[in-house]
Structures are given as structure tokens and as C-alpha cells.
Amino acid sequence: MAIDIAEYHEELFQEVHSRADAEGRFVEDAFFDVLTESLIDAGEIETADRVHYVSPRGVRVDGYGGDPITSDSVLSLIITDFSQSEEVVTLTATNMNATFNRLSNFLGRSLDDAYRNSMEESAPVFGLADLIAARWPSISKVRLFLVTNRILSSRVDGREAGQLEGVPITYSVWDLGRLHRFITSGHEREDYLVNLHEFGAPLPVLPAHLQQADYESYLAVFPGRQLALIYDRWGARLLEQNVRVFLQARGNVNRGLRNTIANNPEMFFAYNNGITATAESIETVESNNGLLLTGIRNFQIVNGGQTTASIHAALRNKEVDLDNVFVQMKLSIVNSDRAMEVVPKISEYANTQNRVSAADFFSNHPFHIRIEEFSRRLYAPSKDGTFRQSKWFYERARGQYQDARGRLTQAERRRFDLEYPKPQMFTKTDLAKFLNVWRDKPDVVSKGAQKNFADFASFVGGEWNRHPNDFNEMYYREAVAKAIVFRSVERLVSEQPWYQGGYRANVVAYAISKLAHDVAQRGGSINFEKVWRAQGISPGLRDTLMVSAKAVHDVIVDPPHGMRNVTEWGKQQACWHRVMGLHISWPDALETELVSSSERDEVKRAAVKDQQMLNGIEAQMVVVQAGSALWSDVKVWGMSKGLLSPDDQGILEVAISMPDKVPSEKQSVRTIEILQRLREEGCQLGLEVV
Numbered sequence: 287m288a289i290d291i292a293e294y295h296e297e298l299f300q301e302v303h304s305r306a307d308a309e310g311r312f313v314e315d316a317f318f319d320v321l322t323e324s325l326i327d328a329g330e331i332e333t334a335d336r337v338h339y340v341s342p343r344g345v346r347v348d349g350y351g352g353d354p355i356t357s358d359s360v361l362s363l364i365i366t367d368f369s370q371s372e373e374v375v376t377l378t379a380t381n382m383n384a385t386f387n388r389l390s391n392f393l394g395r396s397l398d399d400a401y402r403n404s405m406e407e408s409a410p411v412f413g414l415a416d417l418i419a420a421r422w423p424s425i426s427k428v429r430l431f432l433v434t435n436r437i438l439s440s441r442v443d444g445r446e447a448g449q450l451e452g453v454p455i456t457y458s459v460w461d462l463g464r465l466h467r468f469i470t471s472g473h474e475r476e477d478y479l480v481n482l483h484e485f486g487a488p489l490p491v492l493p494a495h496l497q498q499a500d501y502e503s504y505l506a507v508f509p510g511r512q513l514a515l516i517y518d519r520w521g522a523r524l525l526e527q528n529v530r531v532f533l534q535a536r537g538n539v540n541r542g543l544r545n546t547i548a549n550n551p552e553m554f555f556a557y558n559n560g561i562t563a564t565a566e567s568i569e570t571v572e573s574n575n576g577l578l579l580t581g582i583r584n585f586q587i588v589n590g591g592q593t594t595a596s597i598h599a600a601l602r603n604k605e606v607d608l609d610n611v612f613v614q615m616k617l618s619i620v621n622s623d624r625a626m627e628v629v630p631k632i633s634e635y636a637n638t639q640n641r642v643s644a645a646d647f648f649s650n651h652p653f654h655i656r657i658e659e660f661s662r663r664l665y666a667p668s669k670d671g672t673f674r675q676s677k678w679f680y681e682r683a684r685g686q687y688q689d690a691r692g693r694l695t696q697a698e699r700r701r702f703d704l705e706y707p708k709p710q711m712f713t714k715t716d717l718a719k720f721l722n723v724w725r726d727k728p729d730v731v732s733k734g735a736q737k738n739f740a741d742f743a744s745f746v747g748g749e750w751n752r753h754p755n756d757f758n759e760m761y762y763r764e765a766v767a768k769a770i771v772f773r774s775v776e777r778l779v780s781e782q783p784w785y786q787g788g789y790r791a792n793v794v795a796y797a798i799s800k801l802a803h804d805v806a807q808r809g810g811s812i813n814f815e816k817v818w819r820a821q822g823i824s825p826g827l828r829d830t831l832m833v834s835a836k837a838v839h840d841v842i843v844d845p846p847h848g849m850r851n852v853t854e855w856g857k858q859q860a861c862w863h864r865v866m867g868l869h870i871s872w873p874d875a876l877e878t879e880l881v882s883s884s885e886r887d888e889v890k891r892a893a894v895k896d897q898q899m900l901n902g903i904e905a906q907m908v909v910v911q912a913g914s915a916l917w918s919d920v921k922v923w924g925m926s927k928g929l930l931s932p933d934d935q936g937i938l939e940v941a942i943s944m945p946d947k948v949p950s951e952k953q954s955v956r957t958i959e960i961l962q963r964l965r966e967e968g969c970q971l972g973l974e975v976v
Contacts, residue, residue, distance in 0.1 A: 289692050291437070294466045295374050298435060301708065302368075308709060308773075310780035314338070317368040318348055321433040325460060326715075326735050327684055328468055328476040329523040330431070331362050333734020335853045336788070339411035345395055346388040350414055351429075352734060353854050358521055358595070359426040361418065365389040367434035377436035377461055386447070386457050389430050393450065397422060408843070410788040413851035422451075426602055427518070430457040437462040469688060477566075478520065480582040485519075486512040488578035491570070491617070502619040504568075506579060508561070510547075510554065510611025514601040516585070517594050525591045543596035548603075551610040560614030561590030566621055582617075653750050653757060654682035654714065660762040666710075669821045678766050679706040681713045712769055718742035719795075720768045724802045728795035729862045732853075755901065760893035767817035771798060771831070774823045779835050792842050792856035796865050797835035803866055810880040815889075826875030837870050902951030909941055909954040912972065917941035917957065920971050924964050934960050 289297070298320070306316035315336060322334035331351035340346045351362030367385055369375045395401040396415040405412040418425075428450065442459040449455060468476050482488050489512075491504040517524055546554050569581030587594055593613060600606040661680035668675050681687050687706070691699055712720070715735040722731050722742055730741045750757065775794045779785055785793075805812060817823060823831070841864055845855035855861050909917075921938040924930040930938070937956045940949045949957060961972050 289470065289688070291462065291466045292374060294469065295435065295462055296372070298462075298465070299372060304708070309777045313370075314348075314366065314368055317435070318364075318366050318433075321366070321435075321460065321465070322349065322364065323735075324465055324468060325364075325431065325433065330458070330460075330476075332357060332522070332736040334364060335734075335791075337410045337414045337853070339392070339409075339414075343391075344388055345391045346385075347392040347411065347414065351431075353417065353851075353857075354421045354425050356733075356737075358598075359421075359424050360429060360521060361421070361425050361427070362429045362431065363389055363393060364431045364433065367432060367436060369434070369436050374462065375436045377434055377438045377459075379439075382432065382438065382442070382459060385432055386430055389432075390447070390450075390455070393418065393428065393430075393455075397451075407850065410852065413853060417851045417854060422453075425453055428453055428455045430455065431460065432457070433460045435462050435465075469685060470692075471685075475523070475584070477584055478523070480516055480520075480585045482512070482580055482582070485515045488571070488580045490575060491577050491579045493577065494616070504579070504617045504619075506615045506617060507555070508613045508615050509609075510551075510597045510613060511601070511608040513561075513594060513613055514598045514608060517598040518601060520585075524585060524587050524594065543593060544599065547597065547600045547608070547611055548606050551607055554610075555612045555614065558593055558613060559590070560616070561587050561593055563587050563590075563615055563617045564620050565617060566619070568617070568619060579617075649683040649714065651747070651750075652754075653746055654680075656757055657717070657762060657765070658682045660759060664759065664762065666766065666821055667819050674704065676704065676710060677706055678769070679711040680717070681711060684713070687711045709773075715739045716769070717765060720772045721765060723772065723795050723798040724768060726799060726803055726862070726866075728792075728799035728865070729857055729859050731795040731799075732792050732856045755894045755897040756890075758893040758897035760890060763818045764814040767814035770817055770821065771812075771823060771827075774828070775831050775835065778828060778832055782832060782835065784836055784839065789839075789842055789852055789856065792853065793835055793839045796838035796842060796856070796862070797831055799862070800838055800865055800868065800870070801831060801834045804870065804872065805876075805880060808880075809883050811883060811886045813879055813881045815881075816879070824879065826873070827879045830873050830876045830879065833870060833873060837868055838865050841865050841868065902955055905954040905958050906949065906951050909949055909957050910944065912974075914942050914944040916972055917944075920961055920964065920969070923969050923971060924960070927964075927967065929964060929967055930960070 302313060302317045302320050305311075305320060306313045309316065315338075318334070318336050318338075322331070325331050326334060333352040334349050335352060336349045338348050346365055347363060348366045349364040351357060351360075351364065354361045365385055365388065367377070367381075392415075396418040399419075402412065402415045402419060405415065430447065438459055438461040441464065442457065445457055447455045447457045471477065486509060489506045489508065491506045494503040494505050495501060543554075543558065546557055550557075564586045565582045566584040568579060568583070571578050571580055590613075597608065597611060597613070600608060600611075658680050661678050665675040665677055679687055679690075687708075690706075691702055694702055715738070718739040718741075719731050719735070722738055725745070727738070727741065731738050772794065775797055776790065779790055779793050779797070802812070812827070817827075842856050842861065843852055845852055846860070849855050849858075917938050921930065921935065921942065924934065924938075937949075937953055937960060940947060940953055941957050961969070965972070
């Protein structure tokens, strides 16, 4: 049972205050982080950088969505409105408009040289204003976001708010109601409906599925201008399930496509392969000329990201005529229950001309499932002074933690909270952040959750294919230890006398990466097992990390000549190169926190063997539980297609002979591998097994 809006308000209020207390930060800073995480999850923005500035002259900003040059030339500015009331409070239209006016004023003042020059150059707000002014000639759109724990009577999303020097401005409100709907929906992204009437006209479509098929498919031809306008409205949200774009974290403009659009627009349809798209549902009407498509719910372009981005890039070029550009589209309807399973597969197979190692690295990837299984099974040691053991909760799909609590009675929730304390919950993007700082990637981590997760997905997806048993209990314990280190450094940095606010995320990432880099250079490793057993960091490790934090902080806040935005400097590889070259005199206490590489490798080899044995036991359980009848059907299907070798047939015969003879662990692994191979050839048996 989903929580109601009053309960959600109470939980959000408590989460904000708990995070502020745990991290030693202002409540408003914690509020910004908590709510913008939802905006990132919903696909509204790729990253959220905190920049708080208030002027008595009606000017305010609380953050921005990263450098526009990395976001399709779209500038996203954020303003927050946090109500300290423990009761649900209404946001009036008058207050909403006044708040947006303050954010609009900041945008306008950022383009005023005199106003910018009146700011302190070391202040984060100066860096943001300077970035806006520098990027303004290339900015194609401005999006203003208001995030609040108040509730607005009507939904405001993408509403046009005029122009500034010819650049269109829209504003959107994420209020308590919208946040509640998103959090309780169970979807990875916020639902949206493309109403084709608003972007030109309905599209003629041709059904391309059989009547008895369990899915629907349609063929259509998209006018280029209409597709560009739709992309202009929703941007990268249309490409979230596109594997190639997901892993590159952006859609690129193709030079060849651009030239065709500019010079031979009437030939675009002939030269281009078109787009492959999915939707959870569609709206259609019958006309005298056949079926018309009027609405597309949760439209996703899973192949054709470059095509779409290239057409969109031409939208505001007055010398380019998009009226003669047309794009063919194959549209498949995939309901929400199967979207996370099926859509990545469609994207993967549609992108075979550019294979990627982590093609289906979404929440249903076996890596995430294994980490989830560890988190539900393995108890963490009790902390000093306590006798109660607890677990860390890995949320491989958004909303799992809330869903698990929401189904419980009040008494059951109390027990759940003791077993899985909220501070011990972590998400896919959290995990990517915790681990990538130990891979010499602080610059990537600083780019935000989505870009960092794309990098992590590409790496771990490839490693999983090569060495799946490396992801074992030791890997999980070390991952939790790295989470403990990361969150400890977040709290400790905020407490340091030299820390004056701003850039904390960059300092945390770089401080850990610098320590990891220097320790690796010495042929050692942090003793993560010690951190896991203590469920905390020792005074020696704490002091060492703060030495690192102070050193990297001084580099981060001193960008090179010509770069005045410190946050963006922290996202550059050049920043990491400078930090790597720093000489730090590490405290003697560091030695007690290390293990040699040979010691760690020995423990790692033992963990791999344990995982291999565990895989065999799990495979045996799956084969036995599936039953002999299934394996008999599998053999018949495989034989009829000529896909089984004599060895394959012998392995399946053992499974068919159950319960008289039970397959060994090794035979069970082979049995599942045979089924997986047949599934790839079109076998529909054993869907519940693999």
C-alpha cells in the first residue's frame, strides 16, 4: 500500500533533517540535495550543482543543472522553497510567480557585466554568473525549476515564460504533490504524454503486428520539424533507454546528417535508417485515410539518437528548411510492467552496428540483482557499543525501499527500520559514486550522477562479462566499506575550519581518489575489511582523509587562468591531473590502515572460489525447482531445430531423469547455459528460469 501525501511529507521532512544532521550541513543544503536527486531520477536534469545566492534586490538562485554545453545547449536554473512547517502547506500562484521572478532576475543580472563584476570572484555565484555569460551566445533554451515541499493546486511543467534576448524560457514546478506521485509510481522515470496535436498534427500509422501477437508495433513517417519540436520539449528524456546514448551520456550531432539536412533535405528519408522507438501506450483515432496516432505515453527513441539530435540542431537555423525532412519510425508498444526488461533489449539489438559491453546495464542486469541479494542476506557487524546487527539496503530499482516499507504495518515498519536503517540505503547511482572514486575518476564523479553512472555501467558491464565471479561477497563488503568512507568524508569536510561552503562534492571525491591513488602507487590498499567490521572509519583514517581533503580543496578552488567556475573546473580531467601530481606528506597513522596487494589478492582469490561454488549451488536449485518436464520440453525444442550437440543432449537427459538422478552443480550450470543459448535462438520455454 503506497503512503499518502501526508505521510510522504512527514518522511521527506525527516529525511532532510536527518541528512543535515548526519552530514553537518544546513537544512536548506540537504533539502536541495534530496529534492534534486528526484529531478535527476525523473530525467529532468543530468546533474544538480549547489550555488546559493540571495540579494535583497529580489535576486535568488539555489543551483544549476551543469554546463549548458554538455546539455544540448540548455541552461537549467534551480530555486528552492523549503517550508519548515511539519504540516502540509499550500504554495499559492502569487508566491510561485514571485519566486520565479527572483530566479529570472538572477538570469538577467548574470548578463550584466557591472553586476557580475560587483560579485566576489571567489564566491560560487560569480562562477555561475560568469558561466552563463560565457555560454549565452550558444544557449538555445533556459529552463527554470522551482522545487518545494509545499503543494501547488495545479501542475506547472514546461510552461512558456517568454524570452530573454530571443532565447525561450520555460518554468516547471516540482511541488509536494508531483514529488509524491513520482516517488509512489514505482517507475524509473516520471510519466509523460506526447500530445501530437500540440506539435503539429496526428501521424498516420500502419499497424505492423499480427493479431495474435502479445505486443503491438506500428510504422510511421515523422515530419522532421515535428520530431525536432518534441525533442525540444523533452530533450534527453526521450533517449534515456537508448543504450549508446546512455553510455555516452549525450546525443551527438552527426556531420553527415547535418549536411544532408542543410543541402539535400528531400533525400533525408532515403539516406537515413530512421528511428526505432517504444512507448508504454498510444492514443489513436480512425479517420477516412486510416489510423491516426494522436498521443504517445513515455515515448523513447531507443535507436536514432544522432538522427533526432541532428534534426533538432537544425531547428533554430533559419537557413535550414525542415519542412522537407521526413524520418521513418518503427514504434513498439511495451507496457510498464515489462519496460525495464524489454526496452533495453530492443535498444541493444537495434544498436548492433556499434556494440557496447554494458548494453543492458539497467536495473535488471545480473550485477544489480547479485548486489541486491547480498544486501538482503548479509548482516553488517554491529557498531561499537551496540548489540543489534543491521543490513545495508541496495535499491537496484527506484522506490524499492519505500515500496518495501509502504506494504508494512506500523509495528512491522519499526522492525524494518531497525533491520534496514534509512542511512544504510544506497542506490545504483550512489554505488557508482562510491566505487568510481577508487578508480581514479573524481572528475567523472563530479560530473553528476547520470554521467558517472554511464561510466560505471560501461566498466562494470564489461568486467561482468569477463569475470562475473569477481562480484562476490568480498566485493559487496568492500563496496559497503567504500560507502562508509564516502559518507564519513562528506560529514567531516563540512566540519573543517578551512571549509567555507561550496564545492563539497568535488572535495569529497578528490580527497578519496587522491588517497586511493597514492596508496596504490605504494603497492598497497586500504583495509576495507577493517572498515566493514567497524562500520566506521578509525581516527587514523579520518585524519589521513582530512589531510587529503585540505590539499585537494586548495587545488579545486584555484582554477587555472581563464576558468572562473570552480565547480566546472572540478569536472575537468586537467584538475585530476593536477591533484595527482600533488605531493602530500601522509600521516604515520596511514600505515595501520593498509594491507599489501598480495594479502588482498589472496583474500580475493578465495572469495572468487566461494562465489563459483555458490553459483553452482544456485544453479542446482534452479534446475531442480524447474522440474524434469521443462527440461524434456527444452530438449524436444532444441532437437527439432537441430541446435543440440550430443553432449548437450546428455546434459539435458540428466535433468530429465529427476528425481531418480539429480544433476551435479557443474551439470546444472551447463543445463542453464543450454537454455540460455536456446532462448537466444527463439525458444520461449523457461521464461521464469533465465
